[in-house]
Amino acid sequence: MLEQKTPFDLPPPPASFTLWPMRSLPMHAFRLMVAAVMMMPVALFAQGILQPEKVAQGVYAFIGDTGEISVANRGFVGNSGFVVGASGVVVIDTGTSYRHGLRMLDAIARVTGKPVELVIITHAVQEFLFGNAAFAERDVPILAHRETTKLMKARCGHCLENLKPVLGEELEGTRLVLPTREIDVTTTIEAGGRRLELIYVGWASTPGDLAVLDLDTGVLFAGGLSSIGRIPDIRDCDFEGWQHALGELQGLHPARVIPGHGPISGAGAIAGTATYLNALDQVVKTLYAESSSLMDAVEKAALPAYRDWPLYTTTHRQNALHRYLQLELQDLGGDPRSTALPQR
Secondary structure: OOEOOOOOOOOOOOOOOOOOOOOOOHHHHHHHHHHHHHHHHHHHHHHOOOOOOOEOOOEEOOOOOOOOOOOOOOOOOOOEEEEEOOOEEEEOOOOOOOOHHHHHHHHHHHOOOOOOOEEOOOOOOOOHHOOEEEHOOOOOOEEEHHHHHHHHHHHHHHHHHHHHHHHHHHHOOOOOOOOEEEEOOOOOEEEEEEEEEEEEOOOOOOOOOOOOOEEEOEEEEEEEEEEOOOOOOOOOOOOOHHHHHHHHHHOOOEEEEEEEEEEOOOOHHHHHHHHHHHHHHHHHHHHOOOOHHHHHHHHOOOHHHHHHOOOHHHHHHHHHHHHHEEEHHHHOOOOOOOHHHOOO
């Protein structure tokens, strides 16, 4: 079943512990047990096992590293998750590689035996979509906004080539798999027996940003729209559109927010991304108005309040450069978003 503002079809859904008292343990055995439990996360990461974090009833998240993509983190730097409904599972974003997608499927299977019925890709950035192949080989439909598909076609093949020297064998089996379902507007769907609102408020961090709101719990998967405690990347953004979108998300008053990067948070954390964007905008506009050169602006656009955020030394400088160029294009009568427009 599917409800939306324009015609759209999803495939029909497939047909669809006991607590024992613990005997007392000798103190030595108890200490060994505690030590083993504390070491589990380290061991699991070493084996490449993903541990889903329960956010609400039937809602789980995989929280990635906040640094750059590297061999050490296997490219796991973007958050993703899944929602378990009465008849199946909906996955939101698939990670940086085919292997990561397989690890997601394995983790989901440890939580529920229900089938994955749908994948939703929130935006066209590499750490959120290259796990698609693991789901496609199981004939799971993949949904995204139409503009996300266009950007994936235009860019993601090149992105994959750039990732290979960084991640090496982690990318074995990884290929670009495009969405098989597309939407153009905010849409309410029922998939896996769960009602989800796919929210599109226009070009924001990328042309096709979607946020996914689980209507049963109020949990919001914010995708590329929200980066908590980590410098967001503005290179593909409509700057004013992104600021508007963040205001719209805050107005939803979600119970919990799973950002594209950073920890699971409350609704108030959405403002952190908006505050950074406003600070960046103010400092670059001031330098631009003072006729600073591009490189001078990049050097002088320091924001000490964000110095401890991951990627400050790299992405913040790039953001200052991109914002300066956007302002320059705007002054020349051009589209400040033109560098992110796919070649059609």
